[in-house]
Amino acid sequence: xxxxxxxxxxxxxxxxxxxxxxxxxxxxxxxxxxxxxxxxxxxxxxxxxxxxxxxxxxxxxxxxxxxxxxxxxxxxxxxxxxxxxxxxxxxxxxxxxxxxxxxxxxxxxxxxxxxxxxxxxxxxxxxxxxxxxxxxxxxxxxxxxxxxxxxxxxxxxxxxxxxxxxxxxxxxxxxxxxxxxxxxxxxxxxxxxxxxxxxxxxxxxxxxxxxxxxxxxxxxxxxxxxxxxxxxxxxxxxxxxxxxxxxxxxxxxxxxxxxxxxxxxxxxxxxxxxxxxxxxxxxxxxxxxxxxxxxxxxxxxxxxxxxxxxxxxxxxxxxxxxxxxxxxxxxxxxxxxxxxx
Amino acid sequence: xxxxxxxxxxxxxxxxxxxxxxxxxxxxxxxxxxxxxxxxxxxxxxxxxxxxxxxxxxxxxxxxxxxxxxxxxxxxxxxxxxxxxxxxxxxxxxxxxxxxxxxxxxxxxxxxxxxxxxxxxxxxxxxxxxxxxxxxxxxxxxxxxxxxxxxxxxxxxxxxxxxxxxxxxxxxxxxxxxxxxxxxxxxxxxxxxxxxxxxxxxxxxxxxxxxxxxxxxxxxxxxxxxxxxxxxxxxxxxxxxxxxxxxxxxxxxxxxxxxxxxxxxxxxxxxxxxxxxxxxxxxxxxxxxxxxxxxxxxxxxxxxxxxxxxxxxxxxxxxxxxxxxxxxxxxxxxxxxxxxxxxxxxxxxxxxxxxxxxxxxxxxxxxxxxxxxxxxxxxxxxxxxxxxxxxxxxxxxxxxxxxxxxxxxxxxxxxxxxxxxxxxxxxxxxxxxxxxxxxxxxxxxxxxxxxxxxxxxxxxxxxxxxxxxxxxxxxxxxxxxxxxxxxxxxxxxxxxxxxxxxxxxxxxxxxxxxxxxxxxxxxxxxxxxxxxxxxxxxxxxxxxxxxxxxxxxxxxxxxxxxxxxxxxxxxxxxxxxxxxxxxxxxxxxxxxxxxxxxxxxxxx
Numbered sequence: 029x030x031x032x033x034x035x036x037x038x039x040x041x042x043x044x045x046x047x048x049x050x051x052x053x054x055x056x057x058x059x060x061x062x063x064x065x066x067x068x069x070x071x072x073x074x075x076x077x078x079x080x081x082x083x084x085x086x087x088x089x090x091x092x093x094x095x096x097x098x099x100x101x102x103x104x105x106x107x108x109x110x111x112x113x114x115x116x117x118x119x120x121x122x123x124x125x126x127x128x129x130x131x132x133x134x135x136x137x138x139x140x141x142x143x144x145x146x147x148x149x150x151x152x153x154x155x156x157x158x159x160x161x162x163x164x165x166x167x168x169x170x171x172x173x174x175x176x177x178x179x180x181x182x183x184x185x186x187x188x189x190x191x192x193x194x195x196x197x198x199x200x201x202x203x204x205x206x207x208x209x210x211x212x213x214x215x216x217x218x219x220x221x222x223x224x225x226x227x228x229x230x231x232x233x234x235x236x237x238x239x240x241x242x243x244x245x246x247x248x249x250x251x252x253x254x255x256x257x258x259x260x261x262x263x264x265x266x267x268x269x270x271x272x273x274x275x276x277x278x279x280x281x282x283x284x285x286x287x288x289x290x291x292x293x294x295x296x297x298x299x300x301x302x303x304x305x306x307x308x309x310x311x312x313x314x315x316x317x318x319x320x321x322x323x324x325x326x327x328x329x330x331x332x333x334x335x336x337x338x339x340x341x342x343x344x345x346x347x348x349x350x351x352x353x354x355x356x357x358x359x360x361x362x363x364x365x366x367x368x369x
Numbered sequence: 370x371x372x373x374x375x376x377x378x379x380x381x382x383x384x385x386x387x388x389x390x391x392x393x394x395x396x397x398x399x400x401x402x403x404x405x406x407x408x409x410x411x412x413x414x415x416x417x418x419x420x421x422x423x424x425x426x427x428x429x430x431x432x433x434x435x436x437x438x439x440x441x442x443x444x445x446x447x448x449x450x451x452x453x454x455x456x457x458x459x460x461x462x463x464x465x466x467x468x469x470x471x472x473x474x475x476x477x478x479x480x481x482x483x484x485x486x487x488x489x490x491x492x493x494x495x496x497x498x499x500x501x502x503x504x505x506x507x508x509x510x511x512x513x514x515x516x517x518x519x520x521x522x523x524x525x526x527x528x529x530x531x532x533x534x535x536x537x538x539x540x541x542x543x544x545x546x547x548x549x550x551x552x553x554x555x556x557x558x559x560x561x562x563x564x565x566x567x568x569x570x571x572x573x574x575x576x577x578x579x580x581x582x583x584x585x586x587x588x589x590x591x592x593x594x595x596x597x598x599x600x601x602x603x604x605x606x607x608x609x610x611x612x613x614x615x616x617x618x619x620x621x622x623x624x625x626x627x628x629x630x631x632x633x634x635x636x637x638x639x640x641x642x643x644x645x646x647x648x649x650x651x652x653x654x655x656x657x658x659x660x661x662x663x664x665x666x667x668x669x670x671x672x673x674x675x676x677x678x679x680x681x682x683x684x685x686x687x688x689x690x691x692x693x694x695x696x697x698x699x700x701x702x703x704x705x706x707x708x709x710x711x712x713x714x715x716x717x718x719x720x721x722x723x724x725x726x727x728x729x730x731x732x733x734x735x736x737x738x739x740x741x742x743x744x745x746x747x748x749x750x751x752x753x754x755x756x757x758x759x760x761x762x763x764x765x766x767x768x769x770x771x772x773x774x775x776x777x778x779x780x781x782x783x784x785x786x787x788x789x790x791x792x793x794x795x796x797x798x799x800x801x802x803x804x805x806x807x808x809x810x811x812x813x814x815x816x817x818x819x820x821x822x823x824x825x826x827x828x829x830x831x832x833x834x835x836x837x838x839x840x841x842x843x844x845x846x847x848x849x850x851x852x853x854x855x856x857x858x859x860x861x862x863x864x865x866x867x868x869x870x871x872x873x874x875x876x877x878x879x880x881x882x883x884x885x886x887x888x889x890x891x892x893x894x895x896x897x898x899x900x901x902x903x904x905x906x907x908x909x910x911x912x913x914x915x916x917x918x919x920x921x922x923x924x925x926x927x928x929x930x931x932x933x934x935x936x937x938x939x940x941x942x943x944x945x946x947x948x949x950x951x952x953x954x955x956x957x958x959x960x961x962x963x964x965x966x967x968x969x970x971x972x973x
Binding site for chain 1: 445446447448449450481482483484485486487490491495511512514515516518525528529532670671672738739740741742743747750751
């Protein structure tokens with residue numbers, strides 16, 4: 029596969045309501061790098077002179093300053109850093125397809141063609157730098173040759189709209205995906221899918237416990253959140269303290285996974301300290317109540333990021349007790365991703 | 370002085386357009402119109418077309434270079450940037466400076482356009498990319514914005530374009546018959562027809578131009594697109610001649626009103642010439658006819674079992690008016706126009722139509738991948754009328770139609786709690802007559818066209834205080850805002866959930882005087898059943914055809930069930946194409962032209 033030698037794809041233009049400067053990826057701090065995937069800003073119109081969108085990273089030590097990196101204006105939905113690549117291999121899931129860099133963001137290439145569009149989620153195989161699975165509006169696709177080619181992997185799925193696919197932490201042949209029809213599991217590297225024992229449809233997101241892979245949590249459209257503790261066979265609705273029905277995101281505290289954060293449509297942030305048994309809302313300072321993505325900083329588990337729908341990025345330094353806006357204006361941040369350097 | 374000369378030019382062009390156009394005449398008339406279209410760009414100094422026309426006409430080349438380079442300092446506009454840039458470049462590459470050529474090339478290396486999420490976006494994106502990749506051959510990925518080499522870009526673009534042509538000529542266009550998005554396809558295919566180096570792609574480009582023009586021509590009346598549409602903005606739904614498609618009608622058919630919109634410039638500069646047969650199909654209205662089409666729904670990504678369900682179009686075309694419809698339901702997001710009457714009289718408001726103003730995250734979720742609940746507010750940020758209960762565009766899952774010639778029955782069965790619990794009918798202010806007849810018919814006279822509308826339920830008349838303004842966003846689209854005050858149009862609103870109406874249209878040449886029309890129609894009273902889950906009507910038309918229609922899909926004509934699924938890709942006196950055939954046959958009197966996309970070849 030040919031790799032581009034071009035310099036960073038940059039063009040001039042105003043960018044959100046944040047101070048911008050470009051810092052080469054190689055010179056960033058050795059602290060964790062926080063990325064926000066901005067799918068749109070106000071008045072996004074295809075073909076218009078839209079403000080810059082795509083991937084932004086937060087400047088270490090100046091937490092309200094974000095810089096754009098990578099291709100601009102591609103309807104970017106999420107970002108993933110391939111484990112084991114020392115941060116060099118990254119992916120952007122976008123309307124234009126799946127973008128990949130192998131040099132830490134200096135050059136990017138669209139690895140998919142016209143057959144693949146509306147890529148909503150990307151899950152690299154943590155054990156294999158050549159294997160990547162993506163979830164799209166048209167189903168699951170997988171590459172096992174470093175994104176040189178892609179194969180549609182929808183066998184067993186009743187409907188193909190898949191907003192999320194995740195790779196099992198302990199066995200990368202096992203994957204889980206969210207669909208309109210329900211949550212599915214594959215034990216053969218996405219070759220075939222089997223519907224898990226969750227009776228509701230409209231699954232928006234799945235998240236796996238960082239230590240016990242048999243525990244998964246599912247967020248749904250209109251049906252609340254469900255937890256399984258046996259790899260997907262039995263699911264229990266988690267509703268103690270929950271007043272909302274649509275959830276887009278969950279984040280486990282990596283050191284104490286009994287602490288879970290949840291967000292969704294006008295939910296603000298919910299927090300559980302008993303592994304999802306009960307929840308309370310922690311919205312102090314959170315001025316945007318639709319939360320599309322949450323992430324706990326692996327280097328400081330009191331630091332939690334919340335990506336707001338038209339609200340920019342929020343951060344809590346006290347495990348969710350209080351929040352403040354840390355930039356990205358009033359953009360629609362689809363995903364927050366933290367790369368542990 | 371300038372106004373006088375322009376007026377004289379316009380008069381001259383109109384007289385040419387109005388005259389008989391056959392043989393060499395029609396080409397001569399076309400050249401005159403094409404020169405008129407481009408003439409303002411010979412002297413204007415803004416926009417890519419000011420450079421493109423100077424290059425094409427080989428004058429003021431330094432000015433053209435300057436305009437072009439200035440615009441390329443800040444590329445923006447995604448695929449709306451790609452096509453004018455590559456079009457301008459191809460018209461001028463042999464005349465522009467080396468510096469300008471280098472600036473253009475560099476832009477395709479450094480500016481990453483969004484591919485978009487609609488069929489027209491992809492047509493523009495891949496047609497432009499195809500021409501660019503053929504032009505700059507042999508370059509590695511590092512020389513392109515997407516990291517792919519020239520060969521990879523050309524291959525991908527060609528594959529998509531062939532896929533689009535294939536699906537369009539087998540099960541129909543998805544973003545079909547859009548008065549506002551017609552140019553995007555014409556421009557894309559014009560780029561191929563003019564500049565593709567691959568002879569097959571060049572030929573296919575020309576064939577698709579024939580195809581798109583034929584599609585329009587058969588449902589055309591003096592510059593107006595007729596029938597149901599996949600997408601239309603509010604200004605053009607009221608004022609049909611303001612649509613972008615009408616500019617192409619002027620250029621190619623010599624109808625409607627002269628237009629110098631930028632959308633039509635690359636066509637006016639093109640070496641493509643429309644075959645004469647299409648001029649006749651577009652303009653010979655000596656006899657009324659029924660024209661049917663099969664199209665397809667835009668890709669359904671949620672809430673549906675079929676990716677591209679069929680759309681069935683039915684249009685009745687006469688010398689004075691056209692009435693056309695889609696079968697109803699959600700067939701396209703946001704901007705569907707399910708049915709309407711359009712006629713010659715009374716510009717600019719030459720139409721009567723009705724709808725159930727519907728919006729929902731369910732509708733949007735069928736077609737867009739973003740989260741359902743915020744989708745409405747996201748869409749409203751650019752299409753502000755979407756969730757307006759007074760809007761005049763959009764389909765509804767609770768609306769169905771049944772048309773036979775110049776009679777249409779429209780039924781509604783709206784569940785309680787639906788976002789809007791009313792239906793609306795649009796009656797323009799410039800009707801000569803709008804009579805609320807004791808028989809129950811609303812009887813309208815628009816010149817020599819007569820429209821009878823029988824509401825199945827009671828309603829109220831509301832005078833329109835505002836109608837959509839003409840504001841355009843940065844890519845030239847109407848903003849759909851309600852700013853311009855144009856009072857006087859009328860809305861007939863009914864709040865009954867089980868509802869509907871029968872519409873009969875006739876012309877003076879069909880039935881005689883308006884008085885005769887009104888006299889005859891009074892005795893034709895629909896018999897309706899209007900209960901939740903049981904909405905139906907039986908009606909005998911003025912021509913004594915028996916129509917019975919039970920919501921949603923039971924249609925019977927003269928006692929026989931109507932099977933829409935047998936609708937061909939094109940089926941009318943001028944156009945014929947079997948579903949799946951990739952072959953379109955055009956006929957007009959002794960003329961015949963066949964587009965065979967399987968070869969591809971043109972047979973005359």
